Amino acid sequence: MKYYIIAGEASGDLHGANLMKALYQQDTEANIRYWGGDLMKQVGGTLVKHYRELAFMGFVEVIFNLRTIFKNISLCKKDIEEFNPDVIIFIDYPGFNMRIAKWAKQKGIKTHYYISPQIWAWKEGRIKDIKRDVDEMYVILPFEKDFYEKKHNFPVHFVGHPLIDAISDKKQVSLEDFRKENGLDDRPIIALLPGSRKQEITKMLAIMLSVVDDFTAYQFVIAGAPSQDKSFYEPYIKKQNVHLLLNKTYDLLSLSNSALVTSGTATLEAALFKVPQVVCYKGNRISYEIGKRIINLKFISLVNLILDKEVVTELIQAQFNTKQLKKELTKILDEHNRSRLFLEYHELEQKLGGIGASEKTARLIVESIK
Secondary structure, three states: OEEEEEEOOHHHHHHHHHHHHHHHHHOOOOEEEEEEOHHHHHHOOEEEEEHHHOOOOOHHHHHHOHHHHHHHHHHHHHHHHHHOOOEEEEEOOHHHHHHHHHHHHHHOOEEEEEOOOOOOOOOHHHHHHHHHHOOEEEEOOHHHHHHHHHHHOOOOEEOOOHHHHHHHOOOOOOHHHHHHHOOOOOOOEEEEEOOOOHHHHHHHHHHHHHHHHHOOOOEEEEEEOOOOOHHHHHHHOOOOOEEEEEOOHHHHHHHOOEEEEEOOHHHHHHHHOOOOEEEEEOOOHHHHHHHHHHOOOOOOOHHHHHHOOOOOEEEEHHHOOHHHHHHHHHHHOOHHHHHHHHHHHHHHHHHOOOOOHHHHHHHHHHHHHO
16 A cells, blocks of 8 residues: 655654554555655655755744745645555644645545644644544544543544654663763763754754853763754864764663753653753744743643653743753752652653554554555
8 A cells, every 4th residue: 555654853754764664564565655854764665855854943934934835835745646645644743734634635535643733732723624634643642632532522543652662672772882982981971952953953052051061070962963964063062071973862862861952852752761851942032922822831841741740840941041051950960859750750651651652553554544
């Protein structure tokens, strides 16, 4: 059967790659065409467009890139028509994907959504579009099933979180070998995860690095995003005691003492690797002010949202400054606070369900379109 997958961000590339592996296992003659990234490309299929050409964050940035966005939508529709898939699988990325879903539904193409748009955070009115345009929805957060089924009478499949699969598949690396291979010394590691898009990395890294000189007993290592070249990071690694690792985020997290993490999927990744963290976010001021007025959430990190309480500290916008960051990093380096965090992380993992999200989703998709 023919599958068309659309993932528009780094996290979608990861989950898309694992889903593709599972689809190939479930359907040995699967023909997969997709929008995604390097991880999906490694699995097989045909890459149409890389997500690095699609990722615009913030209201202002989207407005400035509307021409490119609409051009990509037209390209996608044309490519789908030529491929004539049995099903389109959307992975998050709702601004783009919901437009394609509406068009595809009118064309009579089956529409399956893996990893729900976060309509529980904002744009809850999109539920009407989802009910109209999405045939099957696969959710990965435990509270999403109640949100859809109890609040909006829309049946969905809770499949568990695919990050558990990705992390459980990770082979443990030797700390000694890791240090030797990457030019690190014997000091504990503080990981810096500044995001994947250039504009957010630029905003985040300068502040993250401003505390380096206050923690000389540790070494700081930047987790380079797969979508960025080493040259982009060079201005940031001129500072003493700062290293860069490209495409080794999971190796880095598995061996880190603590982490400074940009809000997003990375907060959950750090938690599942049991790494104490400070969650950071600083966006375009206008975009942030608009977002603050329309997003209805108590927290911005997935860790806190899933547990429905403040487990990890969130430093947002003006709070994300050198003084506050130094204070919160000092806290998570304290053994008492770390012990508490580890217990909370265990509870988080239990709530997310066990391994097998990708396999469950692939099986349900294949069974449905058969």
